Amino acid sequence: MSTPSRLPKLAHARRVVRRSISIQSAGIAKQVLSKVQGKRTPTSGQKESSEANAALATPSVRKPLSASNHTASSRATTSTSLKRPLVTASLPRGVPSCKISRTVQQTPASINQSKELESKYKETVFENDQLKLKIASYEIQLKTLQETLALQTAQLSQKNESLLQLTTQLATASAQATNSDLKSKLLEAEIETLQGTIKSQSEQLNAKNDIISQLSTQLTTVSSQLTISESQHKATSALYQKSLVEIDDLRSQNSRLLNEAKEAEIAHKKEILSCNDRIRLLLNEVVDLRGRIRVVVRLRPFLPEESSSTSVSHLGFPDLRSISVKANNKSSTYQFQHVFGCSSSQQNVFGEVKELVESVLHGYNVAIIAYGQTGSGKTFTMRGGEGEQAGIIPRAIEFMFETKKKLTHLEWRYDYSASFLEVYNDEVFDLLADDKTKLKVSVGSGQVEIPCLKSLDLSCPEDLYELLAVSDKNRSTASTKMNSSSSRSHAVFLLKVTATNTMTNQSFSSLLSMVDLAGSERAKESEVEGARFTEMTHINKALSNLQNVIRALLKKEQHVPYRNSKLTLLLQECLGKGNSKTLMIVNLRPSGSHIAETKRSLEFAQNTSKTTIGAAVKTETH
Numbered sequence: 001m002s003t004p005s006r007l008p009k010l011a012h013a014r015r016v017v018r019r020s021i022s023i024q025s026a027g028i029a030k031q032v033l034s035k036v037q038g039k040r041t042p043t044s045g046q047k048e049s050s051e052a053n054a055a056l057a058t059p060s061v062r063k064p065l066s067a068s069n070h071t072a073s074s075r076a077t078t079s080t081s082l083k084r085p086l087v088t089a090s091l092p093r094g095v096p097s098c099k100i101s102r103t104v105q106q107t108p109a110s111i112n113q114s115k116e117l118e119s120k121y122k123e124t125v126f127e128n129d130q131l132k133l134k135i136a137s138y139e140i141q142l143k144t145l146q147e148t149l150a151l152q153t154a155q156l157s158q159k160n161e162s163l164l165q166l167t168t169q170l171a172t173a174s175a176q177a178t179n180s181d182l183k184s185k186l187l188e189a190e191i192e193t194l195q196g197t198i199k200s201q202s203e204q205l206n207a208k209n210d211i212i213s214q215l216s217t218q219l220t221t222v223s224s225q226l227t228i229s230e231s232q233h234k235a236t237s238a239l240y241q242k243s244l245v246e247i248d249d250l251r252s253q254n255s256r257l258l259n260e261a262k263e264a265e266i267a268h269k270k271e272i273l274s275c276n277d278r279i280r281l282l283l284n285e286v287v288d289l290r291g292r293i294r295v296v297v298r299l300r301p302f303l304p305e306e307s308s309s310t311s312v313s314h315l316g317f318p319d320l321r322s323i324s325v326k327a328n329n330k331s332s333t334y335q336f337q338h339v340f341g342c343s344s345s346q347q348n349v350f351g352e353v354k355e356l357v358e359s360v361l362h363g364y365n366v367a368i369i370a371y372g373q374t375g376s377g378k379t380f381t382m383r384g385g386e387g388e389q390a391g392i393i394p395r396a397i398e399f400m401f402e403t404k405k406k407l408t409h410l411e412w413r414y415d416y417s418a419s420f421l422e423v424y425n426d427e428v429f430d431l432l433a434d435d436k437t438k439l440k441v442s443v444g445s446g447q448v449e450i451p452c453l454k455s456l457d458l459s460c461p462e463d464l465y466e467l468l469a470v471s472d473k474n475r476s477t478a479s480t481k482m483n484s485s486s487s488r489s490h491a492v493f494l495l496k497v498t499a500t501n502t503m504t505n506q507s508f509s510s511l512l513s514m515v516d517l518a519g520s521e522r523a524k525e526s527e528v529e530g531a532r533f534t535e536m537t538h539i540n541k542a543l544s545n546l547q548n549v550i551r552a553l554l555k556k557e558q559h560v561p562y563r564n565s566k567l568t569l570l571l572q573e574c575l576g577k578g579n580s581k582t583l584m585i586v587n588l589r590p591s592g593s594h595i596a597e598t599k600r601s602l603e604f605a606q607n608t609s610k611t612t613i614g615a616a617v618k619t620e621t622h
């Protein structure tokens, strides 16, 4: 802050300079006046008046000079008034004193006065010279002062510049201060916002604190509960440990009991199995007692289209095992294992067959053969329709799967696989194959072998229907006078059974053949010719050969002519060989118009079962 302190000094310097200039100027003016007076020799009144005029003619120096001038003037006046008398009052204004002196008469007084004036003049000249010297000295001083003034002016302008710079800096500083003000206002606003935030957060904090205090209370409650629970837990743990020991004891007891139970179960199963085996043997004996080749008869009902001739007066049913035929006033009665009348259901028929199917599950080979003239119901009996109309084949399969399930607990495992073939014109064809190619049949080591025959595993009863759907498409049928959809071939369904017992390591395989023979009819009655006649010839030849085989078996002949036809060759394993059992179902038409063929069928059936126990006995009455 040097500037403000310097400013008064500077003003003071200026005043000093101005005063000195005024004084000097006043001095100079005096000198000039004196020179002029010196030339004109003014009177004191004129001199005073000139001084006054000069003082008045110089307005710039009038005022500052007034004091000093007054002093000088009064000094001059005083000196004048002391040294000479005042005559100016008697002189008119503007009249020079010299002129007065010339006009005045020179007297001694005036000479003295003149001498006095002369000495005064000399004094005045001297004073004038003194003044000139003073003026010269003042001029030098003035010059010095001017130089000083110039120097000080330059310094002053420098200082002014500095002052300006300082002013600029001051302005900058003040702008910065304004900026700072703005910033501070912003900060204030920010602070205000922050204060608001702090306030809301404080409120939240308070709310949270409330929650915390509530939680603390809860925690205290829970802690006390926990303490109680811990003590309970300790008590429970002790109980648990005790229980664990008891459980271990029980476990060991349990495993011991389990082992005992297992052993008992095995023993029990073994006992059941041996019982089962005994039952099987007994069953087999019963089956054998009924005859290894058994025959049942089934009379089908009249069909809707046969309603005009519904009389069965030519047939008689003395009991469940007998049937009588009246022809040409001659009545013949035939006895069989069973005779099923028109009203017998598919289930009734299967009831007779079931024990043989069971024999297959016991390891015996079985053949179930449907025999009869065309249209007598062979296919219906073997295949049947849907639901209650289902025939022997689907029912046998169903029964086998049921039995398989039942025997699982005795550790028996059964696997079934099926083939379906037909013998047409003494050639064998696979009914499950895509193309109809002849199959070769050979017998090696007592077993029938058909190399390319398809065999499908049955995992459930439903698999059978897929198989039958395929075979139905391939079966050889034709429309004849006797049957609109007559089977022109012998259809043979083969079911191979493989059984193993994991407990006893027993295993066996057996075969169930279910045969739907082609219709046995006379050429004359069927009125067939050409290809149909050839078919019929082959059909009858095969049936006749079947009869021959059965006869040979009945007579226990050494040679059984199985090889005489493909049908008997195929069926030999189930037909008479080993422990095989055969059931023949002889189907009859109810109409009296087929009485001759009915009699022939009954004759054929009688011959097949003649020598077995319980076999049909032919009795004739007249």
Ligand SMILES: Nc1ncnc2c1ncn2[C@@H]1O[C@H](COP(=O)(O)OP(=O)(O)OP(=O)(O)O)[C@@H](O)[C@H]1O
Binding pocket: 299, 300, 301, 303, 372, 373, 374, 375, 376, 377, 378, 379, 380, 381, 483, 485, 486, 487, 488, 517, 518, 519, 520, 587
């Ligand atoms: N027990 C029965 N109950 C009702 N209808 C039957 C019965 N037996 C057979 N039929 C019907 O009689 C007709 C002929 O039967 P099926 O075709 O089974 O004779 P088939 O002996 O097989 O003849 P073919 O030897 O010519 O093939 C069919 O329409 C069949 O539905």
